[in-house]
Amino acid sequence: MEQAKQSMYLKVLHKGVSTATGCTEPVAVAFAVATCAEQLNHEEPKQIDVKVSANIMKNAIAVIVPGTGQPGLPIAAAVGYLYGDASKGMKVIPKLTAEDDKKIVALATSGKITVSVADVQDKLYVQVKVTTVNNNTSEVYIAADHTNIYLIKKNGETVFSKERPAVDSLADWELFMQKSSLEEIWNFCMTTPLEELKFIKIAQEYNMALAKEGLTNNYGMKVGRSMNNPQGIAYENSLTNEIVSKTAAASDARMGGAQLPAVTNSGSGNQGITATVPVCVIAEYKGADEEQLIRALALSHLTAIYVHSFLPILSAYCATHSAAMGAATGICYLLGGNVDDASRAIKNMVGDASGMICDGAGCSCAIKVATSIQTMFKAVNLAMQGVTIPGTNGVVSDSVDETIRGLGKLTRDGLAASDSVILKIMMNKQGN
Structure with a gap:
């Protein structure tokens, strides 16, 4: 097999096979919220608004968030804000204790977290906005891949951006596999x-x-x-x-x-x-x-x-x-x-x-x-x-x-x- 193809197949294996702790859809939300928390230096949250594509919502209603014994996106968002480490990607959720669980459930049931289906055509889409008690805000937008952040805003100002993936867009390695x-x-x-x-x-x-x-x-x-x-x-x-x-x-x-x-x-x-x-x-x-x-x-x-x-x-x-x-x-x-x-x-x-x-x-x-x-x-x-x-x-x-x-x-x-x-x-x- 020619070297270029062999290298591409290896790239496909490395891209398509990875590690994650917990179901990847609620974990994507925890990752987005954890990213917001880091932008805001973990200030006390006043409001966490989560909007996701229909398929993300479907995959997050009933599945248990690791270490919590509880299902749902409010739990995932609470874990992400309180304990998530965004640098770990899909292993954003750390080992949790019983004391951690109490704080997670308290935030998840406080009324501060809202979850809804976004009006988008994307199969995989996450949009999070966090407002703190000091009225600082952070927004994170993900599309096409569970950790593919294409936009981050802080207090309304763009701090990171790249081209938003088109709906149903494919990476080069995915297009390669189709051939x-x-x-x-x-x-x-x-x-x-x-x-x-x-x-x-x-x-x-x-x-x-x-x-x-x-x-x-x-x-x-x-x-x-x-x-x-x-x-x-x-x-x-x-x-x-x-x-x-x-x-x-x-x-x-x-x-x-x-x-x-x-x-x-x-x-x-x-x-x-x-x-x-x-x-x-x-x-x-x-x-x-x-x-x-x-x-x-x-x-x-x-x-x-x-x-x-x-x-x-x-x-x-x-x-x-x-x-x-x-x-x-x-x-x-x-x-x-x-x-x-x-x-x-x-x-x-x-x-x-x-x-x-x-x-x-x-x-x-x-x-x-x-x-x-x-x-x-x-x-x-x-x-x-x-x-x-x-x-x-x-x-x-x-x-x-x-x-x-x-x-x-x-x-x-x-x-x-x-x-x-x-x-x-x-x-x-x-x-x-």
Whole structure:
């Protein structure tokens, strides 16, 4: 592979795989508010106004903010102002104590924090204005990426600005991925010097720690622990159950407020978990060496980024399903398969369960993660036996790359109207 392409794929992996503590949408709000707090030298706040895109709102209503045991954007904003460290980016939320929680809840319920949906077309947008008791103000504007600040104002004066991203704009590395192919990604992951890929092992370290946390303690709906319970009717002490329970447990912990970071994929912790944990379980089961594990993780994460490059950054489609396509590719490699086997697995997944909706972040995400993993395991099992959905059926094409592009079109155009309906249902339950 030519050096320029290899360098770009490495850039994609470094950009698309990162770390975050907590669900990335409320964390983006905490980051914006923490930035305001630093601009204002942490003066006592009189008013904190938060406006977010509909998709941010959808993903923040029910999910627990790490260390607080509480959901919602007022909690995220309060954490950001009182304790956030904006220099840490998506790890803006530090370890919190019980005494910290009291102050967070007091601010969140004081009436000083208002949250509303911004009148914007952006999928990812955060606008925060903080006014202090001394009547100093700070404003922060984010778009396109969870930490992409394009404007900061203090007391009405611009102190930082850059071009506001266009709605649905893509970075150079995302545009590069849209011109890629599964075969090229496979070849990159197989031939790139191992030293350049070793950083991806952090995904194993962080996301398997979340799996252990979720299996050990009670978070959310305890999906992972319940699936791992010998008394449950679904327990079979099987490899499938181990993969599902560990991956779901990591999601339980993350969405349930565990103060552990996750390695994300395409801006999502659940996608990062889904692209990581199944690969690590299979690697252990097969006795894979370090090189095989690293190449499998790189293959999984890069494939997941490739599929997601055709999707909106946030949408009505549950992208743990597309992340599981990455896991399918990595697992095919660990099972001794090739790119043709991975292609069959992805096509089987697209033709099987592409309609799973994202109805916001919360404890139910762990069930969706489990569903994606079960779909993935079935797809790989069939693919490794040469079974695949033919290109004459539905949205599946003869080419895996065209199939992936078709999934993107289905999500962007076909599910576009679903978001507003989903949010309306959710907001009605909140009395809004």
